[in-house]
Amino acid sequence: MPESAKNFFDNLWTMPADFWLKIFAAIIVLYILGMIFKKIIQLSHVVFIVALFVVAGIICVKWVRERDEPAFMTPVVDFVASFFSSSAPQK
16 A cells, blocks of 8 residues: 555544544435435425525525625625625625
């Protein structure tokens, strides 16, 4: 086994337990979300599209209220924020 691969696996063993717990929790959450979306798609494509719009709307409202959007979305959120109130002070 190459030395770099050995160092990689040695570093994996020295990771704290908290890191592995977060990785495991993320895998479980992604699996559960996949199962939920699979069930929603089986119900109806319209229900799935409505659910996606609801999730996107919640994210958009959070970005406007908290002003913690990604940098590339700032111009769009600035435009939308002019119509809604914000919990953060205006720049």
